[in-house]
Amino acid sequence: MNGQLFGEAFVTLFVVMDPPGTIPVFLALTGNRRAAERKRAAWQAVAVAFGVISVFALFGRTILEYMNISLPALQAAGGLLLLLVALELLTGRADDPEGSGSANVALVPLGTPLLAGPGAIVATMVFVQESEGGMDYFSLALGVVAVHLALWASMRYxxxxxxxxxxxxxxxxxxxxxxxxxxxxVQLIADAVRAFIEGGG
Structure with a gap:
């Protein structure tokens, strides 16, 4: 096992995905639901995030190249989606049971793009690209799993x-x-615009 790679992957993804920082958003989106639904939402959000991260770790570069999507474009799209959710929270629309009760917030926006956002996706793709051999991939996988366990614990409790x-x-x-x-x-969108400008569009 590559302990250094495990540590780097865990710390990087922990900072990017920010388990403690998800607590206010999780409570805001699930506070009006039953305890069983909140517990299920925590599991589902982590499962979705893990699935998205895993897919992009394995096929991310191929997917983006095939669809001719740049990383800044992915980042801007995630920022716009989060901005829509933020506006609902600020205006109180997220508190309306008729408007949001049937929506599975564990999938969007919790699972993605909040947890499995552009930053986490890009970081994982970079770690995969720099890994050499089976033990490196195993260490990276353990780091990803450990971060998602931390995410689940922060939301569950x-x-x-x-x-x-x-x-x-x-x-x-x-x-x-x-x-x-x-x-x-806004920060995601600003970073994407800056990347577009620096990359010449």
Whole structure:
């Protein structure tokens, strides 16, 4: 096992995917649901993120080249999608059970692009490209799995905060999460625009 690669992959993806930072958004999107649904959403979000990361780790470069999609374009698309979700949180539309009760927020936006976003996808693709041999791939896989376990734990056990925050607290967390998510979205779009400019379009 390549301990150095495992450590680098874990730390990089932990910082990029930010398990503690997902807690406000997770509570904002699932705070009005039953406990069983929140637990299921945590598992589903992690499963979707892991699936997306795995697919791009194996076939990412081929997929992007085949569809003629650049990494900045992928980044901008993820930013726009997150911005739409952030606006719903800020305006209160996400609190409307008729508008969002049937939607599986574990898939979008939690699973992707919030967890398995452009940053995590690109980082994983780079690690795969730099890996040599089976043990490197094994170490990288362990790093990816460890980060996703941390993501699951942060969302799964964040539900205990609901007992402390109650309804008014969840409303406040929802607005704060919307603000933070909008900042992340704008940063993604800005980085994509900068990459387009530096790359000559």
């Amino acid at each position: 964040s539900v205990f905060l609901l007992r402390v925050l109650r309804e008014s607290g969840i409303l406040l967390v929802t607005r704060i999460a919307g603000l933070l998510l909008s900042a992340i979205a």
